[in-house]
Amino acid sequence: MSSYLRGGVGLLALIAVLAVAGPAFASRSPVLGRVYVNDNTAGSNTISGYDRLADGTLSPIPGSPFFAGGAGTGTSIASQGAIQVSSDGRYVLAVDAGSNQISVLRIRHDGALRLVRDGVADSQGSDPVSIAEHDRLVYVANAGTGGSNYTGFVLTRAGHLLPLPGSTLALPDAAQPGDVLFNSTGTNLVGTRVGTS
Template sequence: MPGPDHAVFVQGNELDGNTIHVFARGDDCKLSPSGTYTTGGKGGDQVDASTDSLASQGSLVYDDASGMLLAVNAGSGTVTSFLVEGQQLKDRRVVDSGGEFPASIAVHGRIAYVMNAGGEGSVQCFRITGKGLKPLQGSHRSLGLDNEDIPLFSSSPGEVEFTPDGRNLAITTKSNNTVEVFPMKRNGLPAVAEPVVNKSAGEVPFAVSFDGTGKRMLVAEAEKSTVTTYQVKRDGKLRILQ
């Protein structure tokens, strides 16, 4: 993950102690090791995960506005924040993720949502403050899944992501083949108790991105390496565009 001042961050996800590896990026794009920092938590390994232990996107996020790097500790059920100063990580703070096996983080403005992939699955909101992440009361929402605390690789949710305008929060669920959306209030709380469940156009929806206009959501589907483009409506319903 690129950061400021020609820095690149990589999460190790080590089971006995998660680490962040920092690399200096030269003008020729070559990387050189710059430091390793412990997160204060443990990495995680999903059941039957052959190569991608977290089976998710967005487990490490740099927030340019606050200058913070946010990392999940799936094996500990926690999230770590660092203050980034050039190629150094400082002021480590660790908070409970609000669920089991945190695997993805989405940021919009001064709030961050953490997706917990284990158990019933959930999302939990945190305010980004000068003293790290602070949980937002009343923001926790269940995804209604049926996983163990350490989820099966194929049945865990894949990613949580905001629409660029911050009006909706989308979560992909792989084996359920759904894209679930929470319409959002301005204060950072979900506007509904349960997500709006949209059937995926393709099988095993996994990663989410948006085009340059911010109006088209692209969802990568793992089963056949396909991509579907959607419009996310204000009420959380999706319209297939392509």
Template structure:
């Protein structure tokens, strides 16, 4: 994101970096990034192993083809590249799921013991809509946000949130319609307004709630979920006008839930603030307050496992902010770290042990030198939750209009 907020695109074919394999055998942490390559059947997943010395080593066979294509549009408009959770894994770290936004499909891989990926039989699977951009998993149900917003591949299909059943072998099967019962109005697919640009679907652990983020529609969209994963839309809410200048669009971008209390955090990308909400069991959202963000263009948000620290990417300024969330309703910003090199900070992930944070920066501007801006940052978490970037970021050697997206971390110990 820059002055125009965010316009990001992605794709990748190779990684230009030299890594020492010295420590590779002593770590069980693996990092995955989607190339988002636009050419047909060229999208792929880069896979790395972390050494005890902090180096990331590309795995043999990486990148692993997804069997689909990435985002087609590479211009400056908002929406096509504004998404999160493009790459996720199941809690057992045996399956990896990735979007193919340019071919309307979802790739599913088995994760082998050595971190390598093997496509599930039949992968990729239809996404149930146009331009899938975000994934969430609860048990054996996969939730997909189909943005239908790729200007390079226009579609009359409405954006939607849809559900799939994940079979034990990783195969995706559409969830069937519920019986015609007015007392049970849940559906496997719920469409939203054209142009609303859903960017994220967040399943709140321990609840029956999926919370969607209709970025350009300016709405937070909660859903209740039934026992088979079907959806029932609850009243959507707009961001409060009191937190914005009269001429500033009220766009939400970035959702994260506190792991122990019913608190939701929302990035107010155009206001440089983070919204704090309380949610009820039925998905009703109550706005509590905003807290300031020292960076510009706050987007994606992650919490550590205990919930006492939050990490946000500040896209315009290529920074990561750290918040003390000891009091979940009153998070306090304690650090704003500028990432190395040029680019725009975007997706972010916290390692399972909480010791590392990984973030993608993207080449969002033609003013950045060719070959620079598309990188993977590795950050160490200090005892107080603040971050240090001590190593050199990994640079993805990709075409100027291509930007890798999404980052997932697993520990295969």
């Protein structure tokens, strides 16, 4: 009888350990994709990266957050387009509102980001808030006073942004661009402005 109790107590202890530590022993849910967030960090801007798991949770990518290359403002950006993944899935493009720049980061096989060498470009305006990309054609919305515009770039295969001559569309100072995006075929560029009807 006493050996039965000792065995039973041992089994109960093992079950208790597995119940408490079960998630540590369980295999990680498969990665279905990745999520990147422009932190707009004051001073040195950062991009946070997460694996999107099959069970619906997000798990930080090792090394996250990643240095973006420019500066953020430390406040929220009034745009849903402050960061984009390129059409070919090779790069993350992010606005750096605090330094009036755009950063290009290479997406590594494990989802980690690395700033492209010479991968920070002048946004050709002030306070960039949104960026759009379609087949290496890139547009940025600059919302700053005295420099409010939509401006185009070409994204090279090496991850550099080259200004597109004649592409800048100046906006009145009162017109605050919110988002800029392409339609699904890349034939139209759509821009929104804050406070207009």
